[in-house]
Structures are given as structure tokens and as C-alpha cells.
Amino acid sequence: xxxxxxxxxxxxxxxxxxxxxxxxxxxxxxxxxxxxxxxxxxxxxxxxxxxxxxxxxxxxxxxxxxxxxxxxxxxxxxxxxxxxxxxxxxxxxxxxxxxxxxxxxxxxxxxxxxxxxxxxxxxxxxxxxxxxxxxxxxxxxxxxxxxxxxxxxxxxxxxxxxxxxxxxxxxxxxxxxxxxxxxxxxxxxxxxxxxxxxxxxxxxxxxxxxxxxxxxxxxxxxxxxxxxxxxxxxxxxxxxxxxxxxxxxxxxxx
Amino acid sequence: xxxxxxxxxxxxxxxxxxxxxxxxxxxxxxxxxxxxxxxxxxxxxxxxxxxxxxxxxxxxxxxxxxxxxxxxxxxxxxxxxxxxxxxxxxxxxxxxxxxxxxxxxxx
Numbered sequence: 001x002x003x004x005x006x007x008x009x010x011x012x013x014x015x016x017x018x019x020x021x022x023x024x025x026x027x028x029x030x031x032x033x034x035x036x037x038x039x040x041x042x043x044x045x046x047x048x049x050x051x052x053x054x055x056x057x058x059x060x061x062x063x064x065x066x067x068x069x070x071x072x073x074x075x076x077x078x079x080x081x082x083x084x085x086x087x088x089x090x091x092x093x094x095x096x097x098x099x100x101x102x103x104x105x106x107x108x109x110x111x112x113x114x115x116x117x118x119x120x121x122x123x124x125x126x127x128x129x130x131x132x133x134x135x136x137x138x139x140x141x142x143x144x145x146x147x148x149x150x151x152x153x154x155x156x157x158x159x160x161x162x163x164x165x166x167x168x169x170x171x172x173x174x175x176x177x178x179x180x181x182x183x184x185x186x187x188x189x190x191x192x193x194x195x196x197x198x199x200x201x202x203x204x205x206x207x208x209x210x211x212x213x214x215x216x217x218x219x220x221x222x223x224x225x226x227x228x229x230x231x232x233x234x235x236x237x238x239x240x241x242x243x244x245x246x247x248x249x250x251x252x253x254x
Numbered sequence: 255x256x257x258x259x260x261x262x263x264x265x266x267x268x269x270x271x272x273x274x275x276x277x278x279x280x281x282x283x284x285x286x287x288x289x290x291x292x293x294x295x296x297x298x299x300x301x302x303x304x305x306x307x308x309x310x311x312x313x314x315x316x317x318x319x320x321x322x323x324x325x326x327x328x329x330x331x332x333x334x335x336x337x338x339x340x341x342x343x344x345x346x347x348x349x350x351x352x353x354x355x356x357x358x359x360x361x
Contacts (some may be wrong), residue, residue: 018350037266041344042342042343042344042347043320043343045343045344045347046343046344046347049347049351055288063260067260067264070257070261071264071267072266074264074267074268075264075267075268075271076271076339077271079306080267080271083265084263094259094262094266096264096268097263097266098263098266098267098270101266101270101271101276102270102271102273103268105271105274105275106274107274107302108271108274108275109274109277110278110295110298110302111266111284111298111299111302112275112276112277112278112279113276113278113295113298114275114295114296114298114299115279116278116279116281116282116283117282117295118283119279119283119290120283121287122283122338123282127279127280127283128276128280128351130273130279131270131276131279131280132272132275134275136303136306137343139299140299140303143299143337156278166298167260181300182343186351186355187351187352187353187354187355187356187358188348188351189354190326190329190350190351190353190354190355191347191350191351192310192360193307193310193311193326193333193344193350193354194333194337194346194347194349194350194351194354195343195347196303196306196307196331197307197337197346197350198337198341198342198343198346198347199303199332199343200300200304200307201334201337201338201341203299203300203303208297209297209300209315210300211299212268212297212301213300213301213303213304214304215301216300216302216304216305216308217303217304217307217308218308219304219305220304220305220306220308221308221313221320222294222307222310224313224318224320225313225319225320228317230310232305233302233305233306235296236301236305237301237302237305238301240297240301240304240305241294241295241297241298241301242294243288244293244294244297244301245293245294245297248293
């Protein structure tokens with residue numbers, strides 16, 4: 001965690017010494033975009049099957065591709081959108097769909113908090129734009145980049161917005177092609193699960209993370225069959241991370 | 255569903271989702287956090303991902319119940335090993351889908 005206070009320091013030193021050089025600056029922006037895209041492409045690719053699957057389901061629930069794109073643009077949260085579609089088809093009220101969306105997305109509070117540690121030097125004006133693109137996947141990519149490389153808010157923004165474009169485009173494409181694709185084709189149902197598997201592995205960088213993940217997984221399973229709804233995700237995560245901090249001295253000795 | 259109802263629904267969903275993303279950034283960024291909080295936030299991603307994943311693998315149905323021998327869990331094992339070995343997000347997604355699709359054909 002020593003690293004987190006150094007984020008962006010290299011660029012700021014560089015800017016202090018060479019204040020105005022437009023050609024350099026242009027190539028600098030190009031570097032940020034290339035670096036951002038190099039980190040973003042697996043997320044973008046991962047969103048294609050998910051987005052197509054979502055578009056197909058939404059089309060089957062009676063939405064027009066443009067309505068699908070409108071939701072992907074304003075909400076940009078995969079699991080909440082999937083849940084909203086299933087609630088729409090079962091005739092749920094607007095207020096209960098919005099409330100469920102809030103509950104499912106409460107986990108963003110935790111992700112956004114975790115990212116804020118690395119954004120102490122970022123310009124406050126870009127933070128609202130950055131907030132818009134925080135998803136499970138972009139969060140996991142940006143967090144590990146902030147932690148292990150010379151990452152900055154510009155590159156993180158490229159990751160967020162490239163994933164956003166990929167999500168919107170593939171959900172709309174799914175909406176147009178929905179009528180031609182059977183519901184369970186090509187293992188589309190498994191795209192989300194395999195993405196979570198890989199993102200979890202990115203996070204298991206030591207004993208305390210593994211123990212926390214085991215506690216979270218086990219308690220999520222138990223809570224999911226005992227507590228109705230989706231609150232088990234946030235309950236199990238808070239429980240596991242708290243135990244992880246409380247037990248950290250013991251974990252180091254094991 | 256009427257067009258205007260749908261627009262209200264999407265704006266409502268977008269608004270609450272944005273709040274969950276924006277509030278911590280606006281409150282926490284630029285402050286020095288206590289070390290226990292940084293440690294706690296550092297464990298959150300592993301916790302959330304595991305809490306999202308495990309119930310998808312071993313529970314099913316409505317009301318939800320535990321069911322261990324499902325293709326979801328079976329396919330997760332080679333997918334997990336592949337991800338551990340390659341650390342490739344795109345490759346893992348493609349392999350997982352392929353294996354799940356094959357499992358659906360066989361089982």
C-alpha cells in the first residue's frame with residue numbers, strides 16, 4: 001500500500017520540468033490511450049457475449065434495440081440490467097425495480113471507496129466522469145493497474161469508457177440479433193461466471209486475500225439460501241473483509 | 255409498458271446507480287484514510303468477487319437452495335485452473351463459455 005501515495009508523481013515531475021511542448025503532449029495523450037486500451041480490451045471483449053446475451057433477453061422481453069441502448073448508456077451495470085429485464089417481464093412495479101437496482105449496486109460504494117485511495121492527486125473535475133464508468137470489471141482492472149504499475153486517471157478513464165462503448169454497442173447488437181439467436185446458444189449464460197472466476201484470481205495475491213475470499217464465498221452461499229433477495233452479496237463482503245482485518249495478525253502467523 | 259414509463263424507469267435506475275459510484279469518490283478522494291480502512295478496502299474486491307461467484311456455482315432455483323452437482327460448478331474447475339495458469343480474462347471467458355456449451359450438449 002506504499003505505492004498508492006505515489007500515483008501520478010512521475011507525470012507531475014515530468015510536467016514541472018517541461019512545461020510547454022505541444023508535440024510531446026500529443027504523443028503523451030496517445031500513450032495514455034494506448035496504455036488504457038491495452039488494459040481495457042479483455043474487458044471489452046468479455047462484455048461482447050454478456051452484452052449480446054443481455055440484448056437478446058431484453059429483445060425477448062419486448063424492448064426495442066434503442067430502448068436497450070438507452071438503458072445501457074444511463075445505467076451501465078450488467079447484473080442490475082439483467083435483473084431489471086427479468087422483473088420487467090414478470091410485471092414488477094417501476095419503484096421496486098429501481099429499489100432492487102440500488103440494492104444490487106450498493107457494492108459500487110465499496111469499489112468506489114477502494115479506488116478513491118488512488119485518486120487523491122486526480123483533478124476533482126474528472127471524478128464525476130470517472131465515477132460513471134465504475135463496474136465490477138473496470139474496477140478490478142484499474143485497481144490492479146493502480147496498485148502494480150504507473151497508472152493514472154487518464155488511463156483509467158480510457159478503460160472505463162472503452163468498456164462502456166463495448167457494452168452499449170453489444171447490447172444494442174444483441175437487441176437487433178435477438179430474434180435469430182436461441183436463448184442458451186454458445187454458452188452465453190456462462191460468460192459472467194467465467195469473468196468473475198478470472199477477476200477473482202487477479203485478486204488472490206496472498207494468504208489474507210484467499211482467506212477473505214473463502215469466508216466471503218462460504219457466507220454468501222449460506223446467506224443466499226437464508227436471506228431473500230440479493231443483499232447476501234454486500235453482507236458477505238462486509239463480513240469477510242472485516243474478519244480479514246480483525247484476523248490479520250493471526251493470518252500472518254499461520 | 256408505455257414509452258414514458260420506461261424512460262422514468264431507466265432514469266431512476268441510472269440515478270441510483272450513479273449515486274453508488276459517485277458518493278465515495280466525492281467524499282473520500284483527497285483525504286488521507288486510516289490504515290485499517292485502507293486494509294479493509296484492499297480486501298473488499300476479493301470478498302465481493304467471491305460473494306458474487308460462489309452462490310452462482312452452488313445454488314439454484316426460486317427459492318434458492320444449495321445444489322452441488324451442476325454443470326456450473328463442474329465447468330468452473332477447469333476454467334479456474336486455466337485462469338490461474340494464463341491470467342487471461344478474454345481467454346478465460348471464451349474457454350468457460352465453450353466448456354459450458356459442451357457440458358450442455360453432453361449432460
